[in-house]
Amino acid sequence: MSDQQDYNCIIIGAGIQGSFTAYHLAKNNKRTLLLEQGSSHGQTRIIRKAYEHDFYTHMMEECYLLWAKLEAEANVTLFRRTGILVKGPEDDVDFQQFRSILARNQVPTEILGPEEFSQRLPQVNLLAGEWALMDTTAGVLYANRALRAVQRVFQSEGGVIKDGDQVTDIQPGSTVTATTATEVYREESLVITAGPWANTLMALHWTTNTTTVVMINVCYWKEKVPGTLDISSRNPCFVQLGVEGSQYHFYGLPSNEYPGLMKICYHMGSETEPDESDQQTDRTDVHLLSQFVSHYLLGLEPEPAVVERVCTLSCCLQVTPDHHFVLDRHPHHNNIIIGAGFSGHGFKFGPVVGKVLCKLSLGQMPSYDLSPFKIQRL
Ligand SMILES: Cc1cc2nc3c(=O)[nH]c(=O)nc-3n(C[C@H](O)[C@H](O)[C@H](O)COP(=O)(O)OP(=O)(O)OC[C@H]3O[C@@H](n4cnc5c(N)ncnc54)[C@H](O)[C@@H]3O)c2cc1C
Numbered sequence: 294m295s296d297q298q299d300y301n302c303i304i305i306g307a308g309i310q311g312s313f314t315a316y317h318l319a320k321n322n323k324r325t326l327l328l329e330q331g332s333s334h335g336q337t338r339i340i341r342k343a344y345e346h347d348f349y350t351h352m353m354e355e356c357y358l359l360w361a362k363l364e365a366e367a368n369v370t371l372f373r374r375t376g377i378l379v380k381g382p383e384d385d386v387d388f389q390q391f392r393s394i395l396a397r398n399q400v401p402t403e404i405l406g407p408e409e410f411s412q413r414l415p416q417v418n419l420l421a422g423e424w425a426l427m428d429t430t431a432g433v434l435y436a437n438r439a440l441r442a443v444q445r446v447f448q449s450e451g452g453v454i455k456d457g458d459q460v461t462d463i464q465p466g467s468t469v470t471a472t473t474a475t476e477v478y479r480e481e482s483l484v485i486t487a488g489p490w491a492n493t494l495m496a497l498h499w500t501t502n503t504t505t506v507v508m509i510n511v512c513y514w515k516e517k518v519p520g521t522l523d524i525s526s527r528n529p530c531f532v533q534l535g536v537e538g539s540q541y542h543f544y545g546l547p548s549n550e551y552p553g554l555m556k557i558c559y560h561m562g563s564e565t566e567p568d569e570s571d572q573q574t575d576r577t578d579v580h581l582l583s584q585f586v587s588h589y590l591l592g593l594e595p596e597p598a599v600v601e602r603v604c605t606l607s608c609c610l611q612v613t614p615d616h617h618f619v620l621d622r623h624p625h626h627n628n629i630i631i632g633a634g635f636s637g638h639g640f641k642f643g644p645v646v647g648k649v650l651c652k653l654s655l656g657q658m659p660s661y662d663l664s665p666f667k668i669q670r671l
Pocket residue numbers: 305306307308309310311328329330331332333334335337338339340458459460461486487488489490491494509511558606607608609610632633635636637638639640641642
């Protein structure tokens with residue numbers, strides 16, 4: 294057991310947000326400890342500027358720069374540009390919001406009318422009244438590789454990672470105490486970036502908690518005729534809005550995890566507890582996806598070839614009611630910082646989320662308006 298102050302800051306959770314927070318703290322010459330209980334992560338994540346809120350599009354400007362900086366520092370490719378197709382009924386509110394935000398923020402965008410669309414993507418069904426936009430800046434992030442890269446740079450800056458070290462208790466105070474099975478740490482500040490487990494940790498010193506954890510079935514789909522729709526080399530990622538009977542959007546990525554199989558998912562799943570998610574057997578999202586694929590992606594078999602649902606972390610999301618993040622100080626304990634509620638779209642923001650959480654833990658003013666991310670709104 295050690296109870297002297299060895300570090301300036303402890304971070305709980307070495308996912309992308311905790312790892313980037315650690316990276317920025319180490320670059321600010323802070324002695325930083327990153328604690329991880331042990332987990333797995335997905336291989337690919339979409340990165341895009343196309344959003345339905347300006348503040349996310351603004352943050353993405355800096356994210357792209359910082360991802361490129363990490364690629365250079367770690368000497369590794371983390372991003373493949375594919376573009377992203379945003380498709381939906383022209384009168385859909387979300388679709389209009391995407392369109393005006395792309396235009397207002399001068400994001401390089403192509404507009405595909407019905408004729409051009411069917412020429413470029415003949416296997417994809419553009420329904421009557423639908424339009425499509427292409428955010429040409431978008432693409433795929435290699436998530437596992439990115440996580441390893443940011444942790445490697447953090448360690449090269451003197452940072453320490455302890456894997457297999459689960460924090461079981463936090464005691465607030467002028468120094469914060471974090472307890473694991475083998476150690477008791479007392480440090481100036483603490484950052485909680487525990488993903489789906491954030492609720493468990495926050496429940497220790499929390500008043501209300503309205504975030505939920507959901508498990509999604511990650512589905513991979515096979516082409517009817519190999520090579521006709523495989524979007525691995527030619528075609529973009531996509532977001533489909535405004536599908537009748539579905540509250541949330543569908544999205545897809547070029548094949549990567551399984552050769553020739555496209556990853557297509559629904560942006561919502563079934564409520565669960567992170568440690569009990571293997572008991573969640575609901576397949577509502579798979580059913581919605583099958584319907585979606587058979588109506589919109591005519592070149593694919595309408596049943597998934599692979600469904601990843603053994604709940605590893607790569608299938609679980611922590612969701613806030615408004616689907617916006619939590620980036621804030623604990624309301625009663627200034628030296629406890631929370632990065633949570635990434636609601637299934639946080640990976641791409643890792644570099645800027647980490648910078649914001651770093652600034653909060655140093656008592657500095659972040660350069661973004663954090664009002665959409667305040668914990669009090671929950
Ligand atoms: C299927 C799927 C697809 C997605 N697609 C996209 C996408 O296309 N684009 C995008 O931007 N985002 C996407 N996301 C969302 C994105 O992956 C998450 O928002 C992001 O990974 C959250 O990162 P995090 O660091 O907050 O959490 P996590 O990655 O969940 O990391 C939290 C870490 O904390 C550790 N931990 C928890 N409790 C403790 C404890 N007590 N002690 C020690 N360690 C602890 C956990 O083991 C875990 O490793 C997707 C998510 C899923 C599940």
